[in-house]
Amino acid sequence: xxxxxxxxxVDLVEATPTGRQLWLRGAGRSLYPLLRSGDSVRVLRxxxxxxxxxxxxxxRVGRQLIAHVVLSARPLVTASLLGGKDPVxxxxxxxxxxxxxxxxxxLPRLARPTLFLGQRLLSGLWTRPRARGLFRQLRDFxxxxxxxxxxxxxxxxxxxxxxxxxxxxxxxxxxGEQLLVPSAFLRQQLLGRWARESGALGAAxxxxxxxxxxxxxxxxxxYREEGLALEGLWVRSLVVxxxxxxxxxxxxxxxxxxxxxxRQGADxxxxxIDEDNFASLRTFRRAxxxxxxxxxxxxxxxxxxxSGGVKPLVVLERAVE
Ligand SMILES: CC(C)(COP(=O)(O)OP(=O)(O)OC[C@H]1O[C@@H](n2cnc3c(N)ncnc32)[C@H](O)[C@@H]1OP(=O)(O)O)[C@@H](O)C(=O)NCCC(=O)NCCS
Numbered sequence: 001x002x003x004x005x006x007x008x009x010v011d012l013v014e015a016t017p018t019g020r021q022l023w024l025r026g027a028g029r030s031l032y033p034l035l036r037s038g039d040s041v042r043v044l045r046x047x048x049x050x051x052x053x054x055x056x057x058x059x060r061v062g063r064q065l066i067a068h069v070v071l072s073a074r075p076l077v078t079a080s081l082l083g084g085k086d087p088v089x090x091x092x093x094x095x096x097x098x099x100x101x102x103x104x105x106x107l108p109r110l111a112r113p114t115l116f117l118g119q120r121l122l123s124g125l126w127t128r129p130r131a132r133g134l135f136r137q138l139r140d141f142x143x144x145x146x147x148x149x150x151x152x153x154x155x156x157x158x159x160x161x162x163x164x165x166x167x168x169x170x171x172x173x174x175x176g177e178q179l180l181v182p183s184a185f186l187r188q189q190l191l192g193r194w195a196r197e198s199g200a201l202g203a204a205x206x207x208x209x210x211x212x213x214x215x216x217x218x219x220x221x222x223y224r225e226e227g228l229a230l231e232g233l234w235v236r237s238l239v240v241x242x243x244x245x246x247x248x249x250x251x252x253x254x255x256x257x258x259x260x261x262x263r264q265g266a267d268x269x270x271x272x273i274d275e276d277n278f279a280s281l282r283t284f285r286r287a288x289x290x291x292x293x294x295x296x297x298x299x300x301x302x303x304x305x306x307s308g309g310v311k312p313l314v315v316l317e318r319a320v321e
Pocket of ligand 1: 237239241244245248249273282283286
């Protein structure tokens with residue numbers, strides 16, 4: 001389960017001359033490929049009438065928040081950058097900036113014609129198989145096998161170890177770029193529990209590349225913080241930055257946490273993974289995890305859907321000898 005955490009996804013509320021704006025994560029993949037998961041959008045609350053063609057609107061569709069380009073203001077029609085029109089939703093505001101890590105891209109109203117024409121052009125190209133193939137090759141550069149030697153030289157050999165209090169800044173930078181987990185939650189857990197020898201179970205592991213930049217993260221914890229009735233220690237929020245993928249970093253992070261679980265006296269470690277996340281399923285299986293009982297799988301899925309989860313989860317576990 002990667003999307004549910006005790007704090008919400010609002011990072012910061014700021015007052016500006018144009019009204020109250022807030023930074024929000026979780027709608028980040030909406031403008032793909034301009035935005036990726038973990039990125040944030042700045043939202044200005046406004047009435048639906050204030051939206052115009054070419055704006056990026058924050059819209060609630062069912063239980064989902066999406067940030068999509070406005071194709072028509074009356075009636076409101078929105079669409080993703082590459083795709084077709086969305087089902088009708090409830091407009092909540094206008095996106096005024098995008099953020100990835102320290103990089104912020106303002107979206108002034110002057111950008112409306114560019115965004116509208118860009119959406120028309122890209123969504124048209126996206127229907128052509130050759131253009132899609134070319135785009136996929138460019139997109140996969142960072143994770144492809146053939147780019148690995150180059151990426152290895154850029155990154156060096158990542159060091160994988162348990163996180164300490166002094167790693168907080170590196171963790172928050174990584175979280176801003178790659179994780180959907182709110183920074184307040186990470187700060188509280190790292191300083192209050194994971195980095196403490198206080199007898200509390202749980203730990204966090206990180207992979208560090210050149211100059212101490214974090215390129216991978218996972219933590220080991222129970223589900224008490226989320227109020228779910230699931231016992232045992234679970235590997236949570238495993239994420240490797242695209243530039244460090246297919247180099248064995250996830251294996252090492254899992255290995256580090258399993259070793260720590262053994263030190264803390266656990267006899268078993270669990271993981272729950274979206275059923276269509278083949279890379280993650282393969283990683284855990286190759287790291288020695290096997291399917292849990294159907295009883296536990298059903299229980300996890302029942303807890304998950306009661307807390308708002310949509311996709312079915314596969315539950316895996318590994319004995320800690
Ligand atoms: C899943 C993820 C953590 C794997 O990280 P990684 O560091 O690239 O994985 P590793 O290099 O340690 O590889 C582990 C195994 O998975 C395989 N694998 C990794 N990514 C793969 C992919 N995209 N397609 C197919 N196999 C893949 C590797 O080949 C390797 O198996 P092998 O030893 O048989 O070759 C990474 O892709 C990621 O961060 N994904 C996005 C976040 C996510 O989905 N997290 C999981 C939440 S449960």
